[in-house]
Amino acid sequence: MQTNGTTPLVEMRNISIAFGGIKAVDGVSVDLRPGEVVGLLGHNGAGKSTLIKILSGAYKPDAGEIYVNGEHADIATPRDAKRYGIETIYQTLALADNIDAAGNIFLGREVLTPYGTLDDATMEAETRKVMARLNPHFRRFKEPVKALSGGQRQSVAIARAIYFNARVLIMDEPTAALGPAETQQVADLVLQLKKEGIGIFLISHDIHDVFGLADRVSVMKNGKLVGSANVQDVTQDEVLGMIILGKCPPGATPGPGAS
Amino acid sequence: MTAPAASTAPPPTAASGSFLSKLEIDARMLGMLAALAAIWIGFDLLSGGVFLTPRNLWNLSVQTASVAIMATGMVLVIVTRNIDLSVGAILGVVGMIIGVAQVQWLPAYLGLEHPLTAPLAVVLAMVIGGSIGLFQGWLIAYMSIPSFIVTLGGLLVWRGAAWWVTTGQTVAPMDTRFKAFGGGVEGALGATTTWVIAAVACGLIIIALGLSRRRRMRFGFPVRPGWADAVIAAVACGIVLAAATIANAYPLPAGTARRWAEANGLVWPEGGLFIPHGVALPVLIAILVGLVMTFIATRRRFGRYVFAIGGNPEAAELSGINTRWTLMKVFGLMGLLCGISACISTARLNAATNAAGTLDELYVIASAVIGGTSLAGGVGTIAGAMLGALVMQSLQSGMVLLGVDTPLQNIVVGAVLVLAVWVDSLYRRRIK
Numbered sequence: 001m002q003t004n005g006t007t008p009l010v011e012m013r014n015i016s017i018a019f020g021g022i023k024a025v026d027g028v029s030v031d032l033r034p035g036e037v038v039g040l041l042g043h044n045g046a047g048k049s050t051l052i053k054i055l056s057g058a059y060k061p062d063a064g065e066i067y068v069n070g071e072h073a074d075i076a077t078p079r080d081a082k083r084y085g086i087e088t089i090y091q092t093l094a095l096a097d098n099i100d101a102a103g104n105i106f107l108g109r110e111v112l113t114p115y116g117t118l119d120d121a122t123m124e125a126e127t128r129k130v131m132a133r134l135n136p137h138f139r140r141f142k143e144p145v146k147a148l149s150g151g152q153r154q155s156v157a158i159a160r161a162i163y164f165n166a167r168v169l170i171m172d173e174p175t176a177a178l179g180p181a182e183t184q185q186v187a188d189l190v191l192q193l194k195k196e197g198i199g200i201f202l203i204s205h206d207i208h209d210v211f212g213l214a215d216r217v218s219v220m221k222n223g224k225l226v227g228s229a230n231v232q233d234v235t236q237d238e239v240l241g242m243i244i245l246g247k248c249p250p251g252a253t254p255g256p257g258a259s
Numbered sequence: 260m261t262a263p264a265a266s267t268a269p270p271p272t273a274a275s276g277s278f279l280s281k282l283e284i285d286a287r288m289l290g291m292l293a294a295l296a297a298i299w300i301g302f303d304l305l306s307g308g309v310f311l312t313p314r315n316l317w318n319l320s321v322q323t324a325s326v327a328i329m330a331t332g333m334v335l336v337i338v339t340r341n342i343d344l345s346v347g348a349i350l351g352v353v354g355m356i357i358g359v360a361q362v363q364w365l366p367a368y369l370g371l372e373h374p375l376t377a378p379l380a381v382v383l384a385m386v387i388g389g390s391i392g393l394f395q396g397w398l399i400a401y402m403s404i405p406s407f408i409v410t411l412g413g414l415l416v417w418r419g420a421a422w423w424v425t426t427g428q429t430v431a432p433m434d435t436r437f438k439a440f441g442g443g444v445e446g447a448l449g450a451t452t453t454w455v456i457a458a459v460a461c462g463l464i465i466i467a468l469g470l471s472r473r474r475r476m477r478f479g480f481p482v483r484p485g486w487a488d489a490v491i492a493a494v495a496c497g498i499v500l501a502a503a504t505i506a507n508a509y510p511l512p513a514g515t516a517r518r519w520a521e522a523n524g525l526v527w528p529e530g531g532l533f534i535p536h537g538v539a540l541p542v543l544i545a546i547l548v549g550l551v552m553t554f555i556a557t558r559r560r561f562g563r564y565v566f567a568i569g570g571n572p573e574a575a576e577l578s579g580i581n582t583r584w585t586l587m588k589v590f591g592l593m594g595l596l597c598g599i600s601a602c603i604s605t606a607r608l609n610a611a612t613n614a615a616g617t618l619d620e621l622y623v624i625a626s627a628v629i630g631g632t633s634l635a636g637g638v639g640t641i642a643g644a645m646l647g648a649l650v651m652q653s654l655q656s657g658m659v660l661l662g663v664d665t666p667l668q669n670i671v672v673g674a675v676l677v678l679a680v681w682v683d684s685l686y687r688r689r690i691k
Contacts, residue, residue, distance in 0.1 A: 056577070078577050092574075094571065094577045096571045096575060097570045098566060107578040109578075109579075112560065117554075117558040118560060124480065
C-alpha cells in the first residue's frame, strides 16, 4: 500500500469477520490519511458496508486490528468509535423516525441541564446552528424526522456526524436516495470537510460518484480486497474491471482478492 | 376562530392556521376527551342522572387508579415494541406476599397495627415487583427471548406463585393504615388537604408554563401566543379545581361521619354533618405516578432512549445507546408499578386473594392502546394511557350501574377496544 510519509488517520489491518460460516470480510486492509477521501467500491454484498460497520463499532471483527493515528484502537461499540472521532452516516441513515431533528442529532450524547434533565432548548439551538450550515431552508425542527423529505433526513444524518468534530467520516452510499441538486450539495460538503482535514471513507457502487470526489479507491469483491489505487493512476474502466472481474490493473496495488 | 388567528400569523416557523395548532394540543387527545365526555353523558342519561354524581365519579376515580398506574409503565413497554402479559400476575403475587407480610411476618416482630407496617409493606411491594420486572427484562434484553414469551410464561409462573404463598388461602384483614391506599374512608384525604393540593397543582401548572415560555424566548424560538398559554393555564387549573370540587362534594356516609366526628371531638348535630371525602389517596398516587412517568418519558435521557429504541432499534444501537440495559430498566419499572398497584388493589379489597389482578394485563394493555400507544412502537403518551384507563373503567362502571350482565360487559369492552384502535388507525392514516 502506498504511503506518503504522514501517519494514517485510520488503518484497518487484515480485518476478517464471518457470519454463520460465510466470510463477509476476509483479510482486508485499508487506510485513510487526514484530508483524504478514499472510495470503497464493490458490488452489493462485496463486504463494503460490513467492513465499515466494523470501523464504526457496530460489529466486532473476528480477526484484525484497527489503528487510529498509529495507535492500536479497541473499538467494540459505536460509543468507542465515536470516542476516537469516527462518525458514520449509514446508508439507512439510522434515524429514529419518531424523534425530532435535535433528538436525533444528539441521540446518545444528549446535553443535560444541571438537574440531569434533557436540555432541549440548548440542543434545539445547536441544531438550528448546524442545520443553518448544511441546509439553510430547514425549518421543521419540532417535527419527528418521519415527516421530513429524503434530502432533509439526509442532512439530519450528516449534521449528527459532523456536529461532534469528527476526524474520520464514513459515508455509506450518501447519495443513493438523493436528487441531482442534493447530490451536488453532498459533494460540496465532502470537499469542504476534506479541506478541514477530515478523512472520509466514501462507500458507493457508483464509480462516477467516487471518481469525482475520491483521492484513492479500494475495491472489494466477495469479502476480499481486490486492490487499491490512486484515482489518477487508473481509468474508470480499469476500476470497473476490478469490481466485476476482480482483475487488478498495473496502476493499482493488488490485494489478496485479486485474480 | 380560525380566520382572525390566521391573519395575525407570526413568524413562518410557528404553526400557521388553526386555533388548535396554536394551542399545540394534540387533536387525538381532544378526541379521547370527547369520547370520554360522550360516554359519561350517555351513561348519565341512561342511568337517570346517577352516573355524573360526586359519589359515582369519586368511586370511578378510585377504581381507575390501579390499572392507570400500570398503564403508564405499559406505555414504555409497548413503545419499545415489546409487551408485558404478566402485569396482572405480578400484581397477584406481590399482593399475596405483602398480605402475608402484614398479617403474619411483620406482626411477629412489630406487633399488630404498628405504624411501620404499612410503609414496609409498600417498600416490599415495590422491591418485589421491581425485581420480578428486572428479572423478566433481563431474560428479554440479555437472553434475547421475545417479551411475549417471557411474560406469557410470567403470567403462569407468577399466578402460580401467588397461589403458592398461602396455598390459595385468602389473607385478611389488612393493616388499618395500609387500607388508606385503597381509598375508602381511610384513604379519603378530606376537604382541606384536597384544596391545598389543588392550589399547589394550579400554582405549579402556571409556573411550569411560564418557565417553559421564558426558556424558549431566551433562545429566540417561536413561542405560543400569550393568549394560548393563558387559555391552557385556565383550562388546566379549571380541571384541577373542578375535580377537587367534585371530590369535596361527596360526603362521608352518616355512620362513618359520626364516628369521625366523635373521634375528632366534635359534637354530632341533629341534622348530621357534611364531611367531604376529598380526593382519595390511590387517586393522588396515580396522578403523582403519571406526573413522574411523564417526566421520565419526556425530560430524562432514559425516556428519550426508550422512544429512540421504539422508533428504530438499530439506530438506537448505532448511536451508542445501551439498548439492552434500557430495555431491562423498562421492564423493571413496569414491575415496580405493578407493586404499587398491588398495594392499591390489596388495600381496596382489604384482603390478599390469589385471584387479584386476574385479566388486569388485558385492561392495562387496552388502556395504553386506547390511549394512543402504537403497538408498532415508538409512539405513546403517559397521559393518553391514563385517560384510556379512565375510558375503560367508565364503560365498565357505567354498565354495572345500568345492571348489564358481566358477559355482555366483556363483549362491549372488547368491541370498544377494537373500535378505538380502528378509529385511531384511520386518524393516523389521514394525518400522514
